[in-house]
Amino acid sequence: MLGWFHRLGSPKTFFGMSQSWPKTFGLLSLVLLALGTVWGLLFAPPDYQQGHSVRIMYVHVPAAAVAQSCYLIMAISSAVFLIWNIKLADWAAKSMAPIGASLAFLVLITGAIWGKPTWGTWWVWDARLTSTLVLLLLYLGIIALRNALEEKGNDGRPCAVLALVGLVNLPIIKYSVDWWFTLHQPASFTLTEKPKMPPEMWIPLLLMAAGYYLFVFSVWTSRIRNEIISRERKTAWAKAWAGSQ
Amino acid sequence: MFEAVSFSLNIGDILQVCGPNGSGKTTLMRTLVGLYKNYTGCFDWDLPSPPLYLGHRPGINENLTPRENIKWVFELNNQHIKAADIDDAIRQVGLAESAHICCSDLSFGQKKRVALAPFCLGKNSLWIMDEPFSGIDGVGITLIEELFRKRSLWGGSIIFSSHQAIPSGLAVKKLELQ
Amino acid sequence: MTFFYRTIAREFLNYRRKPGLFLNPLIFFGLVVFLFVVGLGPDEAKLNQAASIFILVASLLSVLMSAESAFDQDYEEGSLELVVVSSNSLLIYSLAKSLAHWVVTFLPLILLVPFIGIGLFLDVEQIWVLCLGILLVSPTIILLASVGAAMTISLPRNGVLIGLLVLPFYVPPLIFVTGLFEAALLKQNVFPYVYWLIGLLFLALGLAPSATSACLRIAAED
Numbered sequence: 001m002l003g004w005f006h007r008l009g010s011p012k013t014f015f016g017m018s019q020s021w022p023k024t025f026g027l028l029s030l031v032l033l034a035l036g037t038v039w040g041l042l043f044a045p046p047d048y049q050q051g052h053s054v055r056i057m058y059v060h061v062p063a064a065a066v067a068q069s070c071y072l073i074m075a076i077s078s079a080v081f082l083i084w085n086i087k088l089a090d091w092a093a094k095s096m097a098p099i100g101a102s103l104a105f106l107v108l109i110t111g112a113i114w115g116k117p118t119w120g121t122w123w124v125w126d127a128r129l130t131s132t133l134v135l136l137l138l139y140l141g142i143i144a145l146r147n148a149l150e151e152k153g154n155d156g157r158p159c160a161v162l163a164l165v166g167l168v169n170l171p172i173i174k175y176s177v178d179w180w181f182t183l184h185q186p187a188s189f190t191l192t193e194k195p196k197m198p199p200e201m202w203i204p205l206l207l208m209a210a211g212y213y214l215f216v217f218s219v220w221t222s223r224i225r226n227e228i229i230s231r232e233r234k235t236a237w238a239k240a241w242a243g244s245q
Numbered sequence: 246m247f248e249a250v251s252f253s254l255n256i257g258d259i260l261q262v263c264g265p266n267g268s269g270k271t272t273l274m275r276t277l278v279g280l281y282k283n284y285t286g287c288f289d290w291d292l293p294s295p296p297l298y299l300g301h302r303p304g305i306n307e308n309l310t311p312r313e314n315i316k317w318v319f320e321l322n323n324q325h326i327k328a329a330d331i332d333d334a335i336r337q338v339g340l341a342e343s344a345h346i347c348c349s350d351l352s353f354g355q356k357k358r359v360a361l362a363p364f365c366l367g368k369n370s371l372w373i374m375d376e377p378f379s380g381i382d383g384v385g386i387t388l389i390e391e392l393f394r395k396r397s398l399w400g401g402s403i404i405f406s407s408h409q410a411i412p413s414g415l416a417v418k419k420l421e422l423q
Numbered sequence: 424m425t426f427f428y429r430t431i432a433r434e435f436l437n438y439r440r441k442p443g444l445f446l447n448p449l450i451f452f453g454l455v456v457f458l459f460v461v462g463l464g465p466d467e468a469k470l471n472q473a474a475s476i477f478i479l480v481a482s483l484l485s486v487l488m489s490a491e492s493a494f495d496q497d498y499e500e501g502s503l504e505l506v507v508v509s510s511n512s513l514l515i516y517s518l519a520k521s522l523a524h525w526v527v528t529f530l531p532l533i534l535l536v537p538f539i540g541i542g543l544f545l546d547v548e549q550i551w552v553l554c555l556g557i558l559l560v561s562p563t564i565i566l567l568a569s570v571g572a573a574m575t576i577s578l579p580r581n582g583v584l585i586g587l588l589v590l591p592f593y594v595p596p597l598i599f600v601t602g603l604f605e606a607a608l609l610k611q612n613v614f615p616y617v618y619w620l621i622g623l624l625f626l627a628l629g630l631a632p633s634a635t636s637a638c639l640r641i642a643a644e645d
Contacts, residue, residue: 082637134591141588148578157641158574161634162588165570168630169592172623176595179602278508280644298508302501308440309433317502320429321509347440 032211070100264422
């Protein structure tokens with residue numbers, strides 16, 4: 001197990017292995033996303049309360065789930081880096097941060113767009129929107145710290161510690177924001193209660209979610225590959241690879 | 246950075262690590278005291294107490310007096326040193342008049358001397374000094390040489406880095422880094 | 424244990440020689456509260472309601488400022504390296520530093536709270552609750568700030584960065600202290616908030632020092 005782990009942790013092995021990943025998974029995700037989008041926007045039934053504006057759910061909800069998963073993946077990579085000192089895991093965490101940040105941003109934007117027709121305002125201090133905002137701020141903090149560290153030529157170990165501290169804190173923040181929300185606002189309408197969603201709605205949702213995950217995976221591996229090749233550009237194998245391209 | 250360095254040291258030996266800038270003198274020093282972990286290899290020694298270390302940044306708190314700073318260095322190693330001994334060490338490094346003023350009022354060279362003072366006292370059997378001669382005047386250099394001489398007679402070992410040859414007739418082993 | 428006391432003694436000596444290290448953040452704290460009040464206007468009911476937020480946010484900001492100087496000095500001088508070389512526990516070191524930091528920042532601040540409370544038209548009971556809330560939350564604030572300061576210790580001009588990293592983590596403490604204050608204002612049950620604050624404190628006490636010491640080691644072994 002550990003031997004396999006270390007082999008995967010070698011940048012060269014990973015680079016060779018992942019050669020086709022960005023393209024394959026990228027294409028697959030495009031197919032799923034296209035399918036989900038067309039189904040969700042054109043064929044899925046409108047909501048009996050919200051009408052057609054519910055269709056933004058197909059963009060918003062999977063993005064929210066994936067933005068959180070990205071954080072988890074980043075934190076796991078960070079832990080692997082700290083425990084086994086595998087540099088590739090550091091680069092993987094680094095590559096994940098901007099992806100997670102953009103997804104969190106997308107969640108906020110689509111949430112606002114969804115809020116306008118349903119609540120009548122662009123922004124509500126809803127518990128979920130607020131904790132997503134905090135998630136975005138965490139991502140931004142991690143990216144800022146990474147930039148500052150790299151300017152000084154340090155590796156990402158402080159960043160990894162921060163990611164782990166954030167992992168412990170995220171549930172607490174989420175809980176406290178829920179608390180705060182119930183304290184300040186009468187629970188009027190929740191977006192998340194979708195008790196009886198018909199299959200025509202959840203199947204495209206599932207397709208979109210799968211498409212998002214594959215998309216993230218494709219972008220992530222391609223970013224990791226970029227990171228590897230730019231760090232290892234002076235090694236013999238990287239030069240050989242560049243020559244063969 | 247350097248590769249394949251090997252050396253051995255006997256009790257009372259003085260080892261000078263030399264080499265041009267960027268050859269890794271500081272990295273070697275930091276590796277020896279455990280401040281640099283990204284290396285392969287091993288060193289094994291049998292020390293009764295942790296080595297006394299002088300780094301690039303001397304570890305002098307600006308808001309404390311030389312006395313308080315020196316006391317702290319020994320407290321870190323859990324050694325109790327009498328106040329009179331500390332004053333004696335301060336006298337040896339030529340700072341008797343400044344013993345009670347804050348280090349922020351001292352010059353760079355004087356702070357370096359404060360950092361050297363613990364070496365007049367300690368019972369640590371190994372010294373590791375990174376560039377002890379930099380930023381110090383002629384009198385200071387003789388002072389360090391005197392310290393070295395006493396220490397090797399006493400049976401302590403010293404590893405220090407410097408790119409210049411030290412003038413006096415000390416028996417010094419050399420380790421050249423490329 | 425002696426190392427713990429010695430570190431605290433050294434910290435206090437350091438603060439005594441350079442009182443600006445803790446006095447300036449304290450004055451900064453007062454100024455931030457003042458600006459909040461000026462911005463909100465002299466309306467008694469409004470001030471009453473917002474008192475806990477003003478005091479807490481101002482204290483967060485001032486603690487972040489002082490945390491930066493508390494840790495940076497050690498790194499720049501090289502004292503941190505000496506601690507690592509001497510194989511003393513960095514965990515104890517960071518705990519001692521945080522305790523000293525707490526004493527010089529929050530002790531005077533808690534003493535100030537009654538006076539600020541009078542200025543914000545709080546009654547005695549509210550002032551007590553506010554003091555209790557700050558007492559309970561302050562170690563958490565200090566410990567989180569120490570993690571941020573340790574993370575950025577090797578970076579020049581890191582003050583803004585510390586804020587960027589640590590402030591999101593202050594959401595739960597802020598919510599529970601203001602919740603506690605609000606519950607007291609409405610004569611509701613305050614104990615859930617107290618328990619939560621104590622829970623946060625223990626969590627911070629359990630995790631933050633190890634994160635801080637890990638970051639200090641990373642910086643020293645750079």
